[in-house]
Amino acid sequence: MNITKPYLLFLGDADDTLAVKTATGLYQWCAPDCVGQLRLPSCVPILDLPELTLEQARDHGAKTLVIGVVNRGGIIPDSWLEVLNQAVALELDIASGLHTHLSNIPSLRDSFARNNAQLLEIRHPQGPFPVATGQRRSGQRLLTVGTDCSVGKMYASLALHRALLKQGVATDFRATGQTGILIAGGGVAIDAVVADFISGAAETLSPSSAEGHWDIIEGQGSLFHPSYAGVSLGLLHGSQPDWLVLCHEPLRQHMRGLPKQSLPTITTCMTMTLQAAQLVNPGVQWAGCAINTQAMDPPQAKTYLGELSDELQLPCVDPLRDGVSSIIRRLPLASIQ
Amino acid sequence: MNITKPYLLFLGDADDTLAVKTATGLYQWCAPDCVGQLRLPSCVPILDLPELTLEQARDHGAKTLVIGVVNRGGIIPDSWLEVLNQAVALELDIASGLHTHLSNIPSLRDSFARNNAQLLEIRHPQGPFPVATGQRRSGQRLLTVGTDCSVGKMYASLALHRALLKQGVATDFRATGQTGILIAGGGVAIDAVVADFISGAAETLSPSSAEGHWDIIEGQGSLFHPSYAGVSLGLLHGSQPDWLVLCHEPLRQHMRGLPKQSLPTITTCMTMTLQAAQLVNPGVQWAGCAINTQAMDPPQAKTYLGELSDELQLPCVDPLRDGVSSIIRRLPLASIQ
Numbered sequence: 087m088n089i090t091k092p093y094l095l096f097l098g099d100a101d102d103t104l105a106v107k108t109a110t111g112l113y114q115w116c117a118p119d120c121v122g123q124l125r126l127p128s129c130v131p132i133l134d135l136p137e138l139t140l141e142q143a144r145d146h147g148a149k150t151l152v153i154g155v156v157n158r159g160g161i162i163p164d165s166w167l168e169v170l171n172q173a174v175a176l177e178l179d180i181a182s183g184l185h186t187h188l189s190n191i192p193s194l195r196d197s198f199a200r201n202n203a204q205l206l207e208i209r210h211p212q213g214p215f216p217v218a219t220g221q222r223r224s225g226q227r228l229l230t231v232g233t234d235c236s237v238g239k240m241y242a243s244l245a246l247h248r249a250l251l252k253q254g255v256a257t258d259f260r261a262t263g264q265t266g267i268l269i270a271g272g273g274v275a276i277d278a279v280v281a282d283f284i285s286g287a288a289e290t291l292s293p294s295s296a297e298g299h300w301d302i303i304e305g306q307g308s309l310f311h312p313s314y315a316g317v318s319l320g321l322l323h324g325s326q327p328d329w330l331v332l333c334h335e336p337l338r339q340h341m342r343g344l345p346k347q348s349l350p351t352i353t354t355c356m357t358m359t360l361q362a363a364q365l366v367n368p369g370v371q372w373a374g375c376a377i378n379t380q381a382m383d384p385p386q387a388k389t390y391l392g393e394l395s396d397e398l399q400l401p402c403v404d405p406l407r408d409g410v411s412s413i414i415r416r417l418p419l420a421s422i423q
Numbered sequence: 424m425n426i427t428k429p430y431l432l433f434l435g436d437a438d439d440t441l442a443v444k445t446a447t448g449l450y451q452w453c454a455p456d457c458v459g460q461l462r463l464p465s466c467v468p469i470l471d472l473p474e475l476t477l478e479q480a481r482d483h484g485a486k487t488l489v490i491g492v493v494n495r496g497g498i499i500p501d502s503w504l505e506v507l508n509q510a511v512a513l514e515l516d517i518a519s520g521l522h523t524h525l526s527n528i529p530s531l532r533d534s535f536a537r538n539n540a541q542l543l544e545i546r547h548p549q550g551p552f553p554v555a556t557g558q559r560r561s562g563q564r565l566l567t568v569g570t571d572c573s574v575g576k577m578y579a580s581l582a583l584h585r586a587l588l589k590q591g592v593a594t595d596f597r598a599t600g601q602t603g604i605l606i607a608g609g610g611v612a613i614d615a616v617v618a619d620f621i622s623g624a625a626e627t628l629s630p631s632s633a634e635g636h637w638d639i640i641e642g643q644g645s646l647f648h649p650s651y652a653g654v655s656l657g658l659l660h661g662s663q664p665d666w667l668v669l670c671h672e673p674l675r676q677h678m679r680g681l682p683k684q685s686l687p688t689i690t691t692c693m694t695m696t697l698q699a700a701q702l703v704n705p706g707v708q709w710a711g712c713a714i715n716t717q718a719m720d721p722p723q724a725k726t727y728l729g730e731l732s733d734e735l736q737l738p739c740v741d742p743l744r745d746g747v748s749s750i751i752r753r754l755p756l757a758s759i760q
Contacts, residue, residue: 220649220681277619284618284653309656312557312703316621316657323649344557358698366649 094143098155109154111265121146150179183264218285225295229327230305239305242376245405247302257300288324298420329373374401374413431480435492446491448602458483487516520601555622562632566664567642576642579713582742594637625661635757666710711738711750
């Protein structure tokens with residue numbers, strides 16, 4: 087799925103910041119790709135981007151209206167439809183990460199039929215994907231994995247990708263979740279692929295590349311999350327990583343969404359993840375740990391990370407506070423400017 | 424998905440036995456549920472069942488025409504369509520395990536619209552399925568797992584289910600593949616579920632049951648198959664087994680479909696499978712091994728199974744040659760008549 091930039095971010099009638107987390111992620115990671123924002127009159131949150139009408143956005147070069155708001159209960163309000171239909175009439179593509187099938191809305195379907203614009207539904211991946219072959223591919227691959235869901239895998243992946251870019255390394259960020267896909271302008275929502283093809287879709291996402299090229303692949307879920315471990319294992323095998331970065335949030339009390347399910351220890355998670363990854367690449371190694379320490383005060387975080395680094399003999403950093411340069415230094419980069 | 428028995432088996436214009444393996448499986452495991460077979464004039468294979476016209480089958484009580492043949496290249500020949508449309512006109516349901524969407528064929532869609540008959544497409548599971556919760560469920564669960572695909576998991580599961588039934592134990596066979604689903608008259612094609620919902624679909628398939636009740640769950644794939652391990656792990660977590668039976672084919676040279684991928688050792692497979700299963704049920708245990716020895720002569724098979732039993736301290740049998748009673752004896756059955 088390829089999404090054409092630049093974007094106009096649609097914030098709808100959201101009533102708090104959490105409801106526009108897709109837009110916030112895009113603003114944080116690819117603000118230069120966003121010409122502005124479009125807010126309905128009752129919308130509360132606001133980003134530090136120009137407020138534009140659809141016509142103004144088009145005149146500023148916008149190619150795609152991105153739905154940056156998470157809708158509740160899967161119902162698209164009529165107030166959105168007016169904007170969406172007008173956008174299509176102006177030949178803007180629409181990119182949506184919603185579960186709701188926009189293509190099932192008759193007036194919108196008619197608009198697309200009449201105009202030269204595309205509907206890009208990220209949660210409904212275009213297939214068909216092949217069955218995975220497990221064959222080795224050229225180029226280097228790094229995958230972020232986690233002790234749980236929502237522990238910062240996308241953030242760590244983007245930080246690693248950006249750090250490599252700054253060093254002049256040939257690299258691609260390979261997105262597997264909806265916000266990541268919008269940031270990258272492409273990718274596969276891996277948890278929405280039919281089970282038989284998880285690994286095959288991951289192989290397609292990260293094809294053979296030149297020696298010295300690095301794919302930084304956004305991980306999903308956790309091998310230790312009883313709801314989603316199958317997705318994580320299929321992604322791990324299909325990604326065929328040479329390097330792994332473990333993402334973890336130290337103060338989390340239980341697996342996300344499952345109050346009775348405790349987190350694995352970091353070492354248990356590392357041991358089992360490496361075993362599973364060796365099935366497709368016996369040489370796979372740990373590059374380090376990306377720890378989300380936002381719930382700790384800075385001295386506490388520093389002590390924690392220092393002790394963890396000593397224990398694991400690996401760089402352990404909070405990407406947001408410390409950057410990822412100590413992890414990058416462990417990687418065999420072919421070309422450093 | 425519930426499929427109504429008894430069946431009329433449709434063998435189409437198949438030119439060898441392998442092309443009708445779905446029908447063969449049904450004949451082997453639920454012949455009393457099959458009123459007969461329907462073969463087109465050029466069909467070569469034949470089962471030991473009455474040859475019936477559609478009208479005769481209906482008069483014998485058939486409720487569902489089962490497509491018992493695997494089509495090549497996904498094209499449904501016109502000669503099949505005539506039979507299928509007539510079946511629908513006689514208000515027989517049609518059950519298909521083909522990848523091809525029969526509902527996309529206009530004449531067939533029209534027939535279904537005009538008549539009181541259902542189209543049951545096993546490879547396209549009805550959803551939506553929930554996200555798995557990982558919550559413990561009552562009743563006992565046994566899952567078959569494998570060192571590879573196609574090593575006899577369905578056969579072993581059916582043999583275990585039948586042996587429990589003979590002992591008067593309350594039990595259900597929970598089918599996860601197309602032939603199993605047709606034999607059981609219901610189930611979920613787990614590899615066709617969207618990735619996020621693999622474990623949730625497995626939880627739905629095997630709900631809480633009475634103490635002393637046994638669900639025998641058909642395994643799929645292998646944690647060690649790079650193409651399908653995500654499916655196997657999601658099924659393992661969602662099934663939440665109390666007992667596991669390992670299925671293995673000793674003379675297999677490589678993982679099915681992947682000439683360069685070697686099989687895991689039995690002990691490696693058992694260690695990692697148990698670790699993964701403990702995530703949702705710390706008490707999970709091995710009940711034994713079901714070994715497909717058809718490529719060995721009887722003395723060789725006997726020696727192999729004896730040595731393996733000694734090494735693992737578990738019953739190791741070929742279900743086809745030896746039955747599964749030694750595995751059943753290890754299980755804590757509440758009610759033996």
